Amino acid sequence: MRPANIYFDATRIHRYDFAPMSVVPPKFIAVRRFTDFAHSIQGELDYRLCERLLKLVSDCRGGISVDLEFNRDGQGRVLVTGAVAASVVTICQRCLEPVTVRLDSKVSLCMVATVAQANQLPDFFEPLVVDDEQVNIIDLVEDELLLELPSVAMHDSCEPPVMQGNIDGLASIRQENPFAVLRKLRV
DSSP states (O other): OOOOOETTTTSSSSSOOSOOOOOOOOSSSEEEHHHHHTTTEEEEEGGGGOOHHHEEEESEEEEEEEEEEEEEEEEEEEEEEEEEEEEEEEETTTTTTTEEEEEEEEEEHHEEHHHHHHHHHTTTTTTEEEESSEHHHHHHHHHHHHHHHHHHHHOOOOOOOOOOOOOHHHHHHHOOOTTTHHHHHHO
């Protein structure tokens, strides 16, 4: 059997489709079936499908590049390998201005049914624990990107924001002691 490919941009579907267009990938795929036929998934995924990612970033630049292959290793384990990449805009934690961050994830997953099997995997595989052999491909891609998000996003070189105004006036503002009420109480 020859390997089959799924292209998100639909450039190879019909001879009448001349312009690339966004196609929503299948929500769930049967990983073992994909592996048996040596399928691969390649193309651009619309970032609006990744709701959890959108909650953590300001914007995404372009689409999410997906290149995943489904195959077996010498021991018959089901593998998902490839790469996922995207550019996102988030807030620089130093200057508080937008910063574009490139997220590049190398995917090397091995499908397992239990946590015990996951603990026996070699270190170069991440476990993909699957109960019913169905995998939500959008969640898989989104998880890989979420793992690549930096905990503190910053520009390579920027200055912290400068506070403008009368700094001497700040010293004259007297804050009330929250424990002053306790002085009035008698035991």
